[in-house]
Amino acid sequence: MAVSEVKICNLALRKLGARLIESLSDSSQEAVTCKLFYEQVRDAVLREHPWNFAAARTRLALLAEVPAFGYAHQYQLPVDCLHLRQLNSADDEFVVEGDRVLTDRDGASALYTRKITNPVLFDPSFVMAFSARLSAEMADDITGSSSKAREMWTLYLNAMQSARLADSAEGREDEILNDPWLEARGLYGTDSPVWRG
Known part of the structure; x- marks a missing residue:
């Protein structure tokens, strides 16, 4: 099944244990919340890394x-x-x-x-990071649980780390190796097992 806005929203909702939606125009709380956050979160995640796609x-x-x-x-x-x-x-x-x-x-x-708006063009690792960030942003509204929100933020940071590493394997290694976000987390540097000095 092709990636779509609804599919990405449902990935996020599934992480929250919430009801899935059939359309962003549904009147359910889940659909209204997804529609509210979708574009802003997509653009924020696009800005956070020099995605090849x-x-x-x-x-x-x-x-x-x-x-x-x-x-x-x-x-x-x-x-x-x-x-x-x-x-x-x-x-x-x-x-x-x-x-x-x-x-x-x-x-x-x-x-x-x-700005890429067509989900079909999204890299699979971006989709996973995006849906995790979407679940983190929506967690309070959907679940009312601040602990669930914290859990989703951790999930997002892990998904983003994996996505950055996967994306860096496609010709952007030098930029990624100097990325302060990764260095701050101890993923790169002269003491790292993946350092290639």
Whole structure:
């Protein structure tokens, strides 16, 4: 069965021991809560890691208005940009302000995380992390249990760790090895069994 918004919501609801839904337009508390959280949680999880399936590259549109100070150029971010990863090279300095990026780089191109709304395009490990985060966000509303919410947050952190490792095996190893999120959890570093110095 293809991945869908309803399937992802039902994965989250199953973790909470709640009733499953047939549609996000149902009038049940479960469907209303899923609909409330779904898009915000999806975008938050997309921003938390440089997912390979959500990577996009484009040339940025130079804006006529020059920044008042600090940088030489100002560019328009793509409308589907959730997180700007880097410009032409990893050494290019930039700052994002609203829907614009300021930099000294001439002819800037961007590598960014784009908003993916079609669940069929989601990586399977992302689906598991997303559904775990969704269950964590909905736990209080659905179960009324703060201990269940804490349990779901732990589940999410574990799912996210597994998803990051799986995603990093597809060509993003150098970036992942320097990820402070993983280093803080002792997963990488010179003392780690997976360190390849």
